[in-house]
Amino acid sequence: MADYSNPNTPLTASRYAWDATFKRGPAHRGRFESQRIEGSYDTQPGATVGSLLAGLTNWYAQTNGIPVADVTILSYSLREK
Numbered sequence: 001m002a003d004y005s006n007p008n009t010p011l012t013a014s015r016y017a018w019d020a021t022f023k024r025g026p027a028h029r030g031r032f033e034s035q036r037i038e039g040s041y042d043t044q045p046g047a048t049v050g051s052l053l054a055g056l057t058n059w060y061a062q063t064n065g066i067p068v069a070d071v072t073i074l075s076y077s078l079r080e081k
Contacts, residue, residue, distance in 0.1 A: 004078045007050030013080040016041045018052070020076040022060050034074055040081065049078070 003009050019038040037060075041052060053073060061068040 004049050007048060007053065009049045011041075011043045011047040011049065011052060011078075014043055015081040016043065016052075017079045017081050018056070018076060020053075020056055021074040023072045023074050024064070024066060024070050025072065052078075 002012070017038070017040050019036065021034050021036045023032055023034045025032075044051075053076065056076075057071045057073060058068055061071045
């Protein structure tokens, strides 16, 4: 099984289901608001876990009208479809 915790892991399946918990701003201890989102991803040539996470971060920032630097992915999971 692939190590999806490693950002350099290549995505070799043609499609993945993902779920990620996003937070606005840097991660820190204590109470904060987060948002869990699920989706699917059709693998692009050369894709890695890191490129998928970067794409999700950019998508979340653009969707919410906030700078990419203000987005943190607190947790995520990937499953081959």
